[in-house]
């Protein structure tokens with residue numbers, strides 16, 4: 001080991017070609033999105049505040065509750081629950097703790113007395129609905145119908161973007177309709193008859209969007225999908241709109257571990273499917289992470305990475321404790337196009353002097369995830385310039401170390417939002433190395449008097465375009481190995497503890 005290696009090279013070639021192009025094109029969009037989120041935060045919150053709780057605070061939730069149709073519980077609950085409650089305080093989590101008067105409800109999903117629609121369409125990031133009761137889908141019509149058990153429910157309609165970022169206008173919305181009353185009360189308002197009745201719950205979500213970018217694959221889909229569906233232990237059906245076969249192929253192991261059933265291509269599904277529980281849309285709690293307060297079963301990002309290690313049968317759950325005989329292994333991610341390290345051999349020698357066994361890898365979009373996961377898991381430390389390759393931290397053993405090299409130009413806040421916080425949430429140690437002007441190729445390209453070098457704040461004030469063009473798009477990094485040495489030493493210290 002220790003030589004140049006590629007992160008895999010075979011499989012899904014034609015998909016991958018497209019994927020790579022898409023990935024490249026959306027690369028900047030990714031950073032723009034998080035940049036905007038971060039700028040927005042800057043405007044309204046203290047500098048050290050994080051976005052963790054923001055979605056929850058800002059979300060407006062509408063809870064509609066109705067009595068169930070079981071004989072023994074219905075009359076008792078009717079008066080209490082038939083009324084529509086509207087909660088605008090924004091503090092009610094999607095997954096509520098059960099009400100005391102539901103304590104005697106029968107445990108199995110088929111006989112549950114719950115009938116409610118909880119939609120959350122005003123959040124800053126995601127739009128979702130949780131539907132319990134009589135739920136019917138017509139995929140090709142992009143419609144979901146909720147038939148309330150209560151005769152006094154009013155008709156309501158929500159438009160839900162099933163991709164985790166509501167701003168993703170390339171992904172079509174789904175219409176969720178709550179009918180006015182139950183069919184027994186008003187046969188004219190009857191929904192279409194069930195062609196298929198499912199006795200497992202379903203999660204409806206969209207692909208497309210920014211998928212194809214490795215970081216977005218995880219942040220926008222895999223992590224929120226895990227949070228939405230893990231509680232079902234595989235007994236859940238995925239209804240996928242904007243279905244991308246290459247994506248399902250690439251992440252098949254993860255999708256299979258979450259759902260035992262073949263995913264339904266929603267856009268081509270004209271049959272009416274009936275469920276007792278349906279989640280519409282995926283909720284992004286926080287970039288590349290999970291907020292336990294918002295997740296069913298209080299799942300954490302560390303749970304997600306443990307799940308990945310299990311899914312890909314990754315052997316290492318903890319890093320090496322360095323000894324004289326056993327060196328920890330450091331993986332240096334060498335980007336191919338921009339934000340590259342220009343002095344890889346020198347960095348490698350510095351890391352070796354610090355006591356690491358070093359591998360250098362170039363991420364490839366067409367690499368089978370299984371191979372990448374195994375390769376990354378065999379290391380203890382991941383080192384790379386800010387970019388999608390650092391997403392591979394999800395495969396490190398818990399307690400491992402990630403060193404993010406932040407390119408010149410005041411990109412620290414974005415770097416922390418995209419990787420710093422997620423990495424800490426994964427149970428890894430996070431180290432950050434900010435590149436000085438002298439280590440940036442922008443200095444020799446533009447000279448010391450250019451505003452990009454002299455005054456990064458002014459570049460940020462001018463807007464996103466120049467930030468993306470210079471700091472993200474035209475910059476490579478020549479690490480000053482003397483300045484970098486203490487960071488490497490710190491990484492080693494973390495492993496000794």
Ligand SMILES: *[C@@H]1O[C@H](CO)[C@@H](O)[C@H](O)[C@H]1NC(C)=O
Nearest residue numbers: 138139140141192270271272
């Ligand atoms: C589902 O929606 C499509 C498109 O609107 C429609 O043509 C079809 O009849 C619907 N299916 C049923 C069973 O209602």
